[in-house]
Amino acid sequence: MSNEEFNSPAGGGARVSRRQFFKAGGLLAGTALFAGAGLTACAPQGELPATGEDAAPAAAVAGADGTMLTYSVYDTDVLVIGTGFGGMAAAMQAMAKGQRVLMIDKASFGFSGAQGMNWDQEVTWPDEAPESFEFSNFNDTLANQKLVKNVWEMVGNEAEAWNAMLWWVRMGGTTWNRLPDGSIENLISAGQGVNLVQRGFSRHHTDLMKTLPITVMDNTMITDLFVNDGQCVGAIGYHSLTGEYRVFRAKATVSSVGACCQMYGWLDVHPVSMNVPDNTGDVDAAAYRHGCSLIGNEFFGVDLISVEPSSLGASFNAGIGADGNHMKYVCDKDGNFFMRETDQYDVSRAIRDTVLAGKGGEHGGVFIDLTDPDALDRENTRPCYARNVELWKSEFGIDVTEPGYKIPVKLEAFEHGGTFLIDENAQSQLPGLFGTRGYGEVKGHITQQTFVGSYAGRRAAEYAASAAAPAIDWSVAEAEISRIDEIRTRSAENGIRPHVIRHNLQTTFYDAYEPATDADKLQACLDEIERIKSEDLPKMTVMDKSVVWNREWRDAIENYNLIDMTEAVIRAAMLREESRDTFYRTDFPEPDEENWHASITCTLKDGVMQAEKFEQVMA
Amino acid sequence: MKVTIQKYDPTVDSEPYLQDYDVPMSENLTVLKAILYIHENIEPIAFDYSCRGRVCGRCAVMVNGESCTACTKAMKDEDVLIEPLAGFPIVRDLVVDKTRFHDRISGVEQRVRATPISHEEAIAPIDYEKVFNKVDPLEWCARCGCCQSMCPAVNSLDEGGNYVGPAAMIGIALRHYDPLDQGDRIVQAVQEGLWNCIMCGKCDEVCPVHEIEHLQTWTELRAEAEKRSLTEKKSKLMPF
Ligand code: SF4
Ligand code: SF4
Ligand code: FES
Numbered sequence: 001m002s003n004e005e006f007n008s009p010a011g012g013g014a015r016v017s018r019r020q021f022f023k024a025g026g027l028l029a030g031t032a033l034f035a036g037a038g039l040t041a042c043a044p045q046g047e048l049p050a051t052g053e054d055a056a057p058a059a060a061v062a063g064a065d066g067t068m069l070t071y072s073v074y075d076t077d078v079l080v081i082g083t084g085f086g087g088m089a090a091a092m093q094a095m096a097k098g099q100r101v102l103m104i105d106k107a108s109f110g111f112s113g114a115q116g117m118n119w120d121q122e123v124t125w126p127d128e129a130p131e132s133f134e135f136s137n138f139n140d141t142l143a144n145q146k147l148v149k150n151v152w153e154m155v156g157n158e159a160e161a162w163n164a165m166l167w168w169v170r171m172g173g174t175t176w177n178r179l180p181d182g183s184i185e186n187l188i189s190a191g192q193g194v195n196l197v198q199r200g201f202s203r204h205h206t207d208l209m210k211t212l213p214i215t216v217m218d219n220t221m222i223t224d225l226f227v228n229d230g231q232c233v234g235a236i237g238y239h240s241l242t243g244e245y246r247v248f249r250a251k252a253t254v255s256s257v258g259a260c261c262q263m264y265g266w267l268d269v270h271p272v273s274m275n276v277p278d279n280t281g282d283v284d285a286a287a288y289r290h291g292c293s294l295i296g297n298e299f300f301g302v303d304l305i306s307v308e309p310s311s312l313g314a315s316f317n318a319g320i321g322a323d324g325n326h327m328k329y330v331c332d333k334d335g336n337f338f339m340r341e342t343d344q345y346d347v348s349r350a351i352r353d354t355v356l357a358g359k360g361g362e363h364g365g366v367f368i369d370l371t372d373p374d375a376l377d378r379e380n381t382r383p384c385y386a387r388n389v390e391l392w393k394s395e396f397g398i399d400v401t402e403p404g405y406k407i408p409v410k411l412e413a414f415e416h417g418g419t420f421l422i423d424e425n426a427q428s429q430l431p432g433l434f435g436t437r438g439y440g441e442v443k444g445h446i447t448q449q450t451f452v453g454s455y456a457g458r459r460a461a462e463y464a465a466s467a468a469a470p471a472i473d474w475s476v477a478e479a480e481i482s483r484i485d486e487i488r489t490r491s492a493e494n495g496i497r498p499h500v501i502r503h504n505l506q507t508t509f510y511d512a513y514e515p516a517t518d519a520d521k522l523q524a525c526l527d528e529i530e531r532i533k534s535e536d537l538p539k540m541t542v543m544d545k546s547v548v549w550n551r552e553w554r555d556a557i558e559n560y561n562l563i564d565m566t567e568a569v570i571r572a573a574m575l576r577e578e579s580r581d582t583f584y585r586t587d588f589p590e591p592d593e594e595n596w597h598a599s600i601t602c603t604l605k606d607g608v609m610q611a612e613k614f615e616q617v618m619a
Numbered sequence: 620m621k622v623t624i625q626k627y628d629p630t631v632d633s634e635p636y637l638q639d640y641d642v643p644m645s646e647n648l649t650v651l652k653a654i655l656y657i658h659e660n661i662e663p664i665a666f667d668y669s670c671r672g673r674v675c676g677r678c679a680v681m682v683n684g685e686s687c688t689a690c691t692k693a694m695k696d697e698d699v700l701i702e703p704l705a706g707f708p709i710v711r712d713l714v715v716d717k718t719r720f721h722d723r724i725s726g727v728e729q730r731v732r733a734t735p736i737s738h739e740e741a742i743a744p745i746d747y748e749k750v751f752n753k754v755d756p757l758e759w760c761a762r763c764g765c766c767q768s769m770c771p772a773v774n775s776l777d778e779g780g781n782y783v784g785p786a787a788m789i790g791i792a793l794r795h796y797d798p799l800d801q802g803d804r805i806v807q808a809v810q811e812g813l814w815n816c817i818m819c820g821k822c823d824e825v826c827p828v829h830e831i832e833h834l835q836t837w838t839e840l841r842a843e844a845e846k847r848s849l850t851e852k853k854s855k856l857m858p859f
Contacts (some may be wrong), residue, residue: 173728175758178751394829
């Protein structure tokens with residue numbers, strides 16, 4: 001959205017000497033700082049008023065190498081970080097409640113995160129609003145039933161909220177998956193106006209967002225929340241195309257950053273996850289460092305995807321996989337179609353048991369055999385996988401329908417439960433910070449975001465409307481900018497490049513977690529995490545010193561987040577002495593409903609992460 | 620094999636330059652994997668990717684002068700030249716800025732409606748063959764820009780600015796087939812340069828989404844336009 005910024009001399013102007021700064025200081029503080037060129041260019045409501053002279057920041061801070069670093073300040077009512085379904089729903093609802101909304105996207109808007117893949121997504125599709133609402137039989141595994149109830153009451157009582165969701169889905173502009181008779185294929189009718197449909201091509205929704213008076217600043221990575229006096233007053237980050245540091249001041253902040261699956265091993269170009277490299281838990285980890293609890297950490301949503309050609313990196317959209325209701329052609333190394341006898345809601349367990357019993361392949365997973373002439377029919381293979389058969393043939397010369405060919409597949413993590421905890425108002429433990437995912441799970445299923453995102457957006461808007469503009473201590477933002485700049489400029493003896501640390505963390509974690517985990521594996525992984533933190537991270541240095549599109553710098557910043565997110569998985573997994581759904585410990589292979597119909601939180605206490613049981617909050 | 624990459628960092632370089640790297644051949648090597656190999660083992664490269672499956676379009680580059688999505692492009696054991704996607708402003712090395720291109724597609728691909736879509740309309744069955752099978756392949760467009768960068772009508776200086784380009788035209792076609800869209804998409808297609816396309820088929824050749832049939836789509840739109848005698852090329856934007 002902000003190509004004007006791109007046209008400015010990239011990076012060069014961002015760094016001024018102390019002398020230059022003082023010369024330009026008055027001008028900067030008065031005008032340029034509050035009016036981003038990209039903002040005025042891209043949205044009708046984009047002209048953000050300056051917010052009073054006494055609030056003007058110092059605008060510069062000493063960098064690690066002695067130069068002065070400048071930053072720009074952007075001001076809004078509701079800041080939404082992340083532009084997936086949850087973030088877009090939140091932004092739309094906050095706007096509908098009359099708030100100025102600024103959305104932040106880590107990559108290009110419409111092309112970032114899991115939402116930015118234009119693919120056959122399963123989408124929750126609201127129907128006509130139901131007459132009455134029952135919440136007890138829906139989402140009963142979520143840790144906070146009060147939140148679930150409140151979301152449903154919003155649906156029932158706030159007609160505007162439901163109508164906005166309907167508008168969103170209908171005008172979004174996909175035709176949804178159709179049965180041969182032309183009707184919409186409704187995968188799950190959950191009742192109460194909620195359905196699950198396939199072939200939601202999510203990019204249409206970002207097109208729709210561009211018609212709304214909502215400002216989007218993209219290619220902007222958030223590195224920390226802006227916290228003053230125990231209150232979230234916005235966020236801090238930088239623009240990856242120019243290296244400009246950016247401070248966002250907001251009355252309320254909604255984080256809807258994508259689930260972080262980047263710890264899930266490494267396969268040539270990507271972890272064993274169909275998720276995307278943008279999602280590294282940046283805001284979740286920031287919230288954790290500010291005292292918020294992380295919840296849902298030990299649970300991943302998993303399904304089967306091909307791991308060869310490995311150069312596709314567990315891609316959903318070029319790979320061939322099997323979803324929960326397409327398990328017929330999954331087989332072991334001897335060609336037994338073992339899933340045909342298995343309860344389909346226990347798919348990951350059956351697959352892991354097969355691998356643990358030595359009936360998997362050398363790749364550590366199982367196989368899909370699509371040589372049967374019926375195998376590629378839509379009821380047997382999801383069309384989004386079937387379309388890749390031809391791609392494999394034309395690009396790699398692999399014919400999966402050739403007699404005897406078995407596709408090596410593994411469980412990949414498409415979702416991760418770990419994020420900061422939210423309460424029944426979708427607010428975190430940090431006043432002013434709202435979330436769209438942290439409702440916790442007592443089961444590994446991950447629910448969709450449009451409903452909770454809508455709810456979070458409305459509550460955040462109400463909070464923003466009632467909140468007085470907080471007093472701002474700019475030195476907090478400046479300390480963060482110094483931290484980020486030091487990561488780029490750091491030099492260390494025997495420096496380690498970020499990707500080396502990253503791949504070590506990924507393979508260490510993966511070996512501990514797949515195909516199943518136990519106390520010893522978890523302890524070994526935790527020990528290595530502690531070692532990485534104390535020995536490797538201080539020596540992490542980037543070879544690339546540019547401020548423009550510096551992938552290594554970004555990786556280095558992310559590594560701090562990823563390590564916290566991974567530690568939370570391990571510590572929560574250690575505490576949960578049982579197995580359920582996709583969570584599998586061989587030393588405690590059975591579910592323990594009596595003790596573990598509960599979530600686990602991980603919280604920073606006296607500098608150490610503590611895992612604790614979090615009992616389900618009943619409505 | 621020798622992999623040559625065009626490098627350019629606007630903060631230090633006066634102009635782009637070519638750099639050679641040695642990359643070992645491996646099974647099913649893709650362009651993306653080769654770039655990542657150089658980045659991790661030789662020196663940093665600015666490049667972008669996300670989905671590894673030709674749906675996000677972020678990894679699009681030129682390989683030996685032809686556009687492709689690096690993630691799904693298999694490499695042979697031959698020397699190769701990798702450059703940023705032609706026709707787009709370079710951010711750094713292989714990263715380009717597609718903001719204007721993307722905004723243009725978003726603009727034309729909005730569903731046009733006089734009235735809100737009712738529940739009955741939203742759930743009405745559609746003709747599977749004639750409607751769903753027309754719309755569905757076009758949905759997969761990654762907006763990667765591969766077609767745009769190679770299209771002679773887009774890149775002709777004579778024609779400059781007359782043709783919106785194949786990617787946005789696919790968006791217009793999608794809405795033309797969309798039963799819930801009320802816009803006049805044939806008028807729009809002609810306005811945006813339907814007849815300026817020279818039917819060379821290059822877009823179809825480089826598009827990583829094999830189910831999109833560009834030439835057939837242009838032919839169908841043109842047949843509809845002909846029925847209404849809308850057969851003019853778009854003339855120059857400026858009369859001089
Ligand atoms: S039509 Fe094909 S080449 Fe063109 S933008 Fe879409 S996916 Fe890319
Ligand atoms: S067929 Fe038309 S749209 Fe496609 S590349 Fe040729 S001129 Fe461009
Ligand atoms: S990485 Fe998404 S298209 Fe290549």
